Amino acid sequence: MEYKVNFTWDSEAGVWIAQSDDIPGLVLEGGSLDALIERVRFAAPELIALNKVSAANSLFFSVERREMVLA
Numbered sequence: 001m002e003y004k005v006n007f008t009w010d011s012e013a014g015v016w017i018a019q020s021d022d023i024p025g026l027v028l029e030g031g032s033l034d035a036l037i038e039r040v041r042f043a044a045p046e047l048i049a050l051n052k053v054s055a056a057n058s059l060f061f062s063v064e065r066r067e068m069v070l071a
Contacts, residue, residue, distance in 0.1 A: 003048075005040055007033060020044075024051045 003022040010017055013029075016036045020026040025047050030036030 003044065005044070007036065023047050 003020060005018055005020045005023070005026065008017045008019070009015075010029075015029045015031055016033050018026065018028045018030075018036050018040050023044055026040070026044060028036060028039050028043060030039060
């Protein structure tokens, strides 16, 4: 099973934000992208188990880097 996580840079707050439509409840932020990816690696399996979402033996993440644009 593949889970997509979007990583967005919020220049106003100076943080990266991770969100996922595939993993309910996954919303994290961090000062560096590398640290945030590491946090997602640990949080995602726990959230998948808590939400009883079907899981396979491994997780795959797609990372999109895009800057948050305020309207």
